[in-house]
Amino acid sequence: MESDSGANAGTQGAERYRFGDIVVDAVAYTISRNGQSVAVEPKAFSVLLVLLRHAGQLVPRDELLDAVWGHRHITPGVLTRAIAQLRAALDDRAEPHYIQTQHAVGYRFIGVLEPEEAILATVPPNAGGLAQGAVTAMSASPPAAAAADTPSAISVSDHAPSPASPYAGNERRGARGLWRWQWAAFAVVMLALAVWAWREHRPTRVRAAEPSIAVLPFTNLSENRDNDYFAEGLAAEMHDALAGVQGLKVAAQVSPATVLKQGGDVKALGALLGVSTVLDASVRREGQRVRINARLSDCATGYTLWTRSYDRQLSEVFDTQVEIAEEAVRSLIEVLPKQSEAMARRLTPTRNAAAFDAYLRGLQQLLAGGEGSEAKAVGFFDSALKADSGFARAQAGICRSEVAAFRHRHDASAFERARDACTRAGKMDAELGEVNVALGDLYQAHGESGEAVEAYTRAESDPVSRPSAYMGLAMMHAEQGDHQRALALSRKASALRPADARIFAYSGYYSYLAGRSQDAIAAYRKAVELKPDDAIYWNTLAALYVGVGDNAAGMRALERSIAIEPGPEALTNLGELKYQAGDYAAAVDLHTRATVLAPADYLPWGNLGNAQLAEPATANKARATFQQAATLAQGYIATRPADGTALAALGWFLANLGRAGEAREMLMRSEQLKGEQAEIALYNAQTFALLGDTEAARIRLQAARAAGLPETRIVSNVVLRRAGLTPDRARENAVQNTVPSTPGKS
Numbered sequence: 001m002e003s004d005s006g007a008n009a010g011t012q013g014a015e016r017y018r019f020g021d022i023v024v025d026a027v028a029y030t031i032s033r034n035g036q037s038v039a040v041e042p043k044a045f046s047v048l049l050v051l052l053r054h055a056g057q058l059v060p061r062d063e064l065l066d067a068v069w070g071h072r073h074i075t076p077g078v079l080t081r082a083i084a085q086l087r088a089a090l091d092d093r094a095e096p097h098y099i100q101t102q103h104a105v106g107y108r109f110i111g112v113l114e115p116e117e118a119i120l121a122t123v124p125p126n127a128g129g130l131a132q133g134a135v136t137a138m139s140a141s142p143p144a145a146a147a148a149d150t151p152s153a154i155s156v157s158d159h160a161p162s163p164a165s166p167y168a169g170n171e172r173r174g175a176r177g178l179w180r181w182q183w184a185a186f187a188v189v190m191l192a193l194a195v196w197a198w199r200e201h202r203p204t205r206v207r208a209a210e211p212s213i214a215v216l217p218f219t220n221l222s223e224n225r226d227n228d229y230f231a232e233g234l235a236a237e238m239h240d241a242l243a244g245v246q247g248l249k250v251a252a253q254v255s256p257a258t259v260l261k262q263g264g265d266v267k268a269l270g271a272l273l274g275v276s277t278v279l280d281a282s283v284r285r286e287g288q289r290v291r292i293n294a295r296l297s298d299c300a301t302g303y304t305l306w307t308r309s310y311d312r313q314l315s316e317v318f319d320t321q322v323e324i325a326e327e328a329v330r331s332l333i334e335v336l337p338k339q340s341e342a343m344a345r346r347l348t349p350t351r352n353a354a355a356f357d358a359y360l361r362g363l364q365q366l367l368a369g370g371e372g373s374e375a376k377a378v379g380f381f382d383s384a385l386k387a388d389s390g391f392a393r394a395q396a397g398i399c400r401s402e403v404a405a406f407r408h409r410h411d412a413s414a415f416e417r418a419r420d421a422c423t424r425a426g427k428m429d430a431e432l433g434e435v436n437v438a439l440g441d442l443y444q445a446h447g448e449s450g451e452a453v454e455a456y457t458r459a460e461s462d463p464v465s466r467p468s469a470y471m472g473l474a475m476m477h478a479e480q481g482d483h484q485r486a487l488a489l490s491r492k493a494s495a496l497r498p499a500d501a502r503i504f505a506y507s508g509y510y511s512y513l514a515g516r517s518q519d520a521i522a523a524y525r526k527a528v529e530l531k532p533d534d535a536i537y538w539n540t541l542a543a544l545y546v547g548v549g550d551n552a553a554g555m556r557a558l559e560r561s562i563a564i565e566p567g568p569e570a571l572t573n574l575g576e577l578k579y580q581a582g583d584y585a586a587a588v589d590l591h592t593r594a595t596v597l598a599p600a601d602y603l604p605w606g607n608l609g610n611a612q613l614a615e616p617a618t619a620n621k622a623r624a625t626f627q628q629a630a631t632l633a634q635g636y637i638a639t640r641p642a643d644g645t646a647l648a649a650l651g652w653f654l655a656n657l658g659r660a661g662e663a664r665e666m667l668m669r670s671e672q673l674k675g676e677q678a679e680i681a682l683y684n685a686q687t688f689a690l691l692g693d694t695e696a697a698r699i700r701l702q703a704a705r706a707a708g709l710p711e712t713r714i715v716s717n718v719v720l721r722r723a724g725l726t727p728d729r730a731r732e733n734a735v736q737n738t739v740p741s742t743p744g745k746s
């Protein structure tokens with residue numbers, strides 16, 4: 001079933017709620033109070049929609065976590081924060097009138113919902129914005145068009161004197177006729193003006209001088225909030241397809257937070273993004289059917305140019321996307337047949353709906369990060385390939401997921417799986433942008449810079465893959481020590497994807513490598529603002545705070561990370577804080593837990609060895625731990641021999657195993673490579689101190705300080721202290737405020 005209603009379309013299926021002075025528009029993704037927009041985080045907005053859809057019913061806490069976050073192992077604290085945000089936004093804090101809490105059970109919406117007619121009556125007919133666009137569609141027409149459709153609205157009889165007037169006599173008939181003629185002439189003039197205004201704003205084509213568009217996040221209206229990935233994926237596919245159309249300017253992908261900040265105002269969004277139109281849609285998926293309501297709005301007037309509704313089988317979603325894209329482009333510019341074909345190909349990566357669904361789930365996991373996300377992504381991509389064995393983008397997704405596992409977990413076996421997946425993807429479609437990005441990642445991870453540059457350059461020619469190509473090239477420049485070039489490329493990528501938290505995270509890493517710690521912290525603060533539920537970003541922010549000596553802020557960020565998900569990175573970083581504070585037993589416990597979660601990563605094993613060495617009760621276990629760390633590091637370095645930090649760590653592990661010659665060899669190799677200079681210098685200072693060369697250790701400590709390593713890391717180091725390189729008094733002064741509090745059980 002399908003409808004094409006143009007500017008006069010109805011809003012059947014629109015989802016809006018009013019209670020008190022609050023209006024919530026699920027399609028526009030807005031909340032307004034007393035006519036003023038109120039911003040909340042996307043997850044909080046989703047919580048509100050669930051409560052409104054079950055108004056009067058108790059929604060258990062676990063069901064809310066399932067519906068909004070997709071799983072229950074997230075701490076209930078994130079839900080508590082979302083409810084607190086909603087109470088502030090709805091002014092429902094003193095004595096709740098809208099959201100009732102049933103302690104330890106769940107929440108209930110207790111407000112009185114008003115009928116939709118009351119909502120429409122409160123919206124000014126000339127108001128701009130997405131919410132207004134929906135209302136405009138329900139009215140007969142835009143204000144100017146209304147006059148054109150009803151020329152008798154200014155009629156002679158309405159304005160002629162009545163028979164009871166002083167001019168009702170026969171002696172005034174001539175004057176009365178002239179009066180009627182004047183009003184008739186005025187009506188003709190008004191009609192002409194109305195027609196002119198309608199032509200200016202008619203819903204057929206935007207002025208040719210402004211062929212530009214922004215694709216807003218699609219709203220998931222499904223009962224199951226797990227389908228967020230589906231709506232998000234469709235919006236991303238639409239954006240990427242339109243980005244490849246010559247002559248059409250497409251704004252960078254927009255985050256839901258950006259739409260909320262602008263209150264869903266089309267005019268404001270157009271001014272912010274520099275576009276003449278915006279495309280938004282709602283998606284409702286129920287079983288094997290999907291309903292999509294799409295709308296194109298003019299940013300100059302705020303009017304809806306056209307709306308279309310599609311109610312189809314899930315297997316027809318590709319054709320639906322193509323039709324929406326073609327309709328949007330036709331409203332803006334004429335396109336060549338070849339461009340239209342290319343756009344259709346982009347929107348039809350497979351003809352198998354199950355394969356496409358699994359692919360979108362895989363992308364969601366790959367971009368989400370978190371414990372086990374790479375393995376989950378591979379599982380979904382593999383399911384997509386089982387449904388469609390020629391799905392090149394899914395095969396490239398496996399390659400990128402395995403490369404990510406290799407980078408993040410130092411898992412050497414993941415690299416071999418990545419190589420196999422990339423080889424398969426290249427055979428499927430060597431020209432595809434995603435395939436070339438995956439190949440670039442693979443070559444870059446293996447240190448094959450020439451091949452990586454060639455792959456990223458091929459990917460750069462594809463508008464869809466250009467931001468990822470920039471980020472791949474940025475990583476290569478960063479590893480070669482050209483941090484300024486890396487940051488410049490990151491900025492180019494961010495300009496194309498300003499809502500992508502990963503780009504800010506990588507920019508923060510490059511700033512850290514450049515010794516610009518405060519810039520790194522600022523970049524990661526932006527990353528957690530865009531993606532507040534990402535445990536890894538909070539953990540890295542914590543490490544950066546600790547790196548500049550602000551252990552109190554580091555502890556707060558770690559508590560946030562562990563509350564979201566107690567991953568190995570956060571646990572090992574918390575272990576390091578305990579080590580610095582001299583609580584070696586707690587450090588041993590935390591690092592042990594990290595090795596259980598990341599058994600193939602040498603770093604948690606090395607940190608565990610350090611803590612065991614410092615704690616008398618476990619010192620006898622340190623050798624076996626360092627042996628495991630060395631074995632894992634050697635496997636990682638065999639695949640990535642240019643990682644200076646890993647080489648320095650291996651030198652330290654070997655020194656603890658009594659293999660002094662090999663330790664010195666790793667040490668010298670590490671200092672010939674670019675990398676995390678402060679970490680390399682600290683590892684090597686420890687190694688020289690253990691080998692008895694205190695003068696060489698002092699030189700490395702000077703280098704570590706010059707590279708920005710905080711004094712707390714140096715004076716709390718047990719090996720350096722035992723070698724007489726750090727006085728106990730200095731250590732006491734440096735670490736007395738290291739750990740302000742101990743987080744709860746994670």
